[in-house]
Amino acid sequence: MTASFIPYGLPADLIAVIFLGVALVRARRRLAIAVLTLISALLLALQVSWIAPQFIPDPRPITSPAFTMISLNMKWGGADPVQLSSEAASADLVVLVEVTPQAFGSVRSELGGRFPYTVPSAITSGNQSMILSRYPLTNASPLRSTNQQWTASTTIPGIGRLNVIAAHPCNPQCGGQRWSSEHAALLQRAEQLDNAPEVIAGDFNAIDDHGPMRAMYAHGFVSATDITGAGWMPTFPADIRLVPPLIGIDHVLVNSRLTALSINTFRVSGTDHLGLIARLAGS
Numbered sequence: 001m002t003a004s005f006i007p008y009g010l011p012a013d014l015i016a017v018i019f020l021g022v023a024l025v026r027a028r029r030r031l032a033i034a035v036l037t038l039i040s041a042l043l044l045a046l047q048v049s050w051i052a053p054q055f056i057p058d059p060r061p062i063t064s065p066a067f068t069m070i071s072l073n074m075k076w077g078g079a080d081p082v083q084l085s086s087e088a089a090s091a092d093l094v095v096l097v098e099v100t101p102q103a104f105g106s107v108r109s110e111l112g113g114r115f116p117y118t119v120p121s122a123i124t125s126g127n128q129s130m131i132l133s134r135y136p137l138t139n140a141s142p143l144r145s146t147n148q149q150w151t152a153s154t155t156i157p158g159i160g161r162l163n164v165i166a167a168h169p170c171n172p173q174c175g176g177q178r179w180s181s182e183h184a185a186l187l188q189r190a191e192q193l194d195n196a197p198e199v200i201a202g203d204f205n206a207i208d209d210h211g212p213m214r215a216m217y218a219h220g221f222v223s224a225t226d227i228t229g230a231g232w233m234p235t236f237p238a239d240i241r242l243v244p245p246l247i248g249i250d251h252v253l254v255n256s257r258l259t260a261l262s263i264n265t266f267r268v269s270g271t272d273h274l275g276l277i278a279r280l281a282g283s
Contacts, residue, residue: 013044057229060259064158064282069093071201072275077103079271081110094132097168129166146170163193167202183212197257224252224260235274259283
């Protein structure tokens, strides 16, 4: 959990370099301060090397018309379905996590007109992920986890078959190594579906610097923020007054057969996450 705040090392190192630099100029005995200044400068350079690529677009060829998907953690079904419907008015796919039985009914009522196809077909207990689509969903399959995840396939005009994973592995507080094991199971399912265009969206309970996300990237999945150069995009917590979201644990990942044209956040009342809206296309 501490590693979630690694990006904040950048301003900390910058402040340290500035103050140590001033102290170095004013000091009579400079060796110790010079060593500390050098260490801080090296740490600053390391942080910049980690973060800077997120702000540099890495575009891919576009081989199809674009489609739009949104992703949102509903915070145990608390997100306002009317606001969610408004945000999804131009979307083709919606991925939701922490959908309760009551929220499932509300979402179907508000969004069912535009998104007639859903996976799963019902939620009767706890909270699960959910996929809504303008186009038929097939090959629905649960991915067992603390909060059940789902995978499905659909057909996008101009692209063909698209595999979708609604991701929500356990957070680090679950204990019993479930955070690691559920991420490993998610990656294994993603690899199995990587034979066609694939998008993985949801609340990963991990930032880019965490090992499970690095494993995703090592396999070849790429974040839409990296492709577009959208930069650091924190999404949680989004319900604390006077405090902006601090960590980026919500992601939209694609494999080599897709590209991202844009990605932005949106806010819906009743949840502690910002949502993501991404424009994707074949590549």
